[in-house]
Amino acid sequence: MRFNDWATRVILISLVLIALSVTILIGEARKLKTETTASPPDAIAWSQYPPAKLQSNPIPVAKSQNLLQSPTKPQKSPSKYATTVAFAKYKPRYLVASVDPSNYGVRYTTDINGLPVNNQPIIVIHETSNSASSAVNFFQTPHEDENVQASYHAIVALDGTVIYLVPPEYRAFGAGNSVFVGADGEETVQTNANLPPSVNNFAYHVSLETPPDGRGNNFLKAHSGYTDAQYHALAWLIAQSQVPGDRITTHKGVDRSGQRVDPLSFDFDKFMTLLDTYRQVSPVYRTTNQTSDNPT
Numbered sequence: 155m156r157f158n159d160w161a162t163r164v165i166l167i168s169l170v171l172i173a174l175s176v177t178i179l180i181g182e183a184r185k186l187k188t189e190t191t192a193s194p195p196d197a198i199a200w201s202q203y204p205p206a207k208l209q210s211n212p213i214p215v216a217k218s219q220n221l222l223q224s225p226t227k228p229q230k231s232p233s234k235y236a237t238t239v240a241f242a243k244y245k246p247r248y249l250v251a252s253v254d255p256s257n258y259g260v261r262y263t264t265d266i267n268g269l270p271v272n273n274q275p276i277i278v279i280h281e282t283s284n285s286a287s288s289a290v291n292f293f294q295t296p297h298e299d300e301n302v303q304a305s306y307h308a309i310v311a312l313d314g315t316v317i318y319l320v321p322p323e324y325r326a327f328g329a330g331n332s333v334f335v336g337a338d339g340e341e342t343v344q345t346n347a348n349l350p351p352s353v354n355n356f357a358y359h360v361s362l363e364t365p366p367d368g369r370g371n372n373f374l375k376a377h378s379g380y381t382d383a384q385y386h387a388l389a390w391l392i393a394q395s396q397v398p399g400d401r402i403t404t405h406k407g408v409d410r411s412g413q414r415v416d417p418l419s420f421d422f423d424k425f426m427t428l429l430d431t432y433r434q435v436s437p438v439y440r441t442t443n444q445t446s447d448n449p450t
């Protein structure tokens with residue numbers, strides 16, 4: 155073979171390889187552009203939930219494409235609620251406890267049928283049924299069985315300590331078969347084909363530590379109730395959210411299994427009174443809405 159023929163073939167092969175590489179790069183660039191410019195449907199603004207304190211060990215970001223993403227643009231309208239002077243003066247003790255990854259999940263923007271979900275946040279109040287330390291130990295234990303996996307976003311101990319568990323942008327497994335009934339009717343989302351629909355995808359779960367006389371008996375109808383420190387810490391925690399009072403409920407209120415009755419002996423009126431002490435409708439929000447309601 156003459157040198158010129160050999161050189162020509164090498165050049166042709168090189169050109170073919172270059173053309174193939176360029177084609178692949180163009181395809182990947184188009185795919186990347188599509189993925190980065192596609193905007194998800196309106197989703198829950200998880201920033202409306204109480205913020206996690208001292209979250210020194212952030213949970214790795216999952217790779218799924220239909221996860222709920224944090225807002226990238228600042229809210230145009232002012233927040234409805236603002237904390238008060240009483241809130242600023244109250245300083246409960248708090249700490250952070252890690253949860254095993256098997257016991258929490260991501261918040262989805264679509265359900266198992268691919269339909270968009272954009273439920274507004276709710277807060278669900280529970281009780282631990284045992285000690286706070288027992289609950290934390292359970293959440294820190296890996297569970298492969300989907301029917302056993304469980305967690306809260308936070309626990310309020312008997313002494314008022316707030317134990318942060320799952321950051322609010324993630325989905326705690328606080329309620330199984332559950333539905334929230336509000337002004338918009340029944341709300342629930344199924345994100346796992348093997349489990350019934352639940353409120354977990356749009357709920358913030360916070361639990362009160364059960365008093366000693368309420369532990370170890372699943373058939374109790376009542377117990378001694380919760381400490382003043384717990385009521386104050388719970389109100390302080392939720393006062394940091396933008397979730398309205400009519401979207402704050404209990405585990406019993408959302409449960410559809412017929413097995414959950416917690417939190418037992420919970421004084422909802424006392425809690426709401428304290429919540430109104432620690433937060434109020436923002437004057438800026440009130441003024442803005444009065445102006446929009448009465449255009450000149």
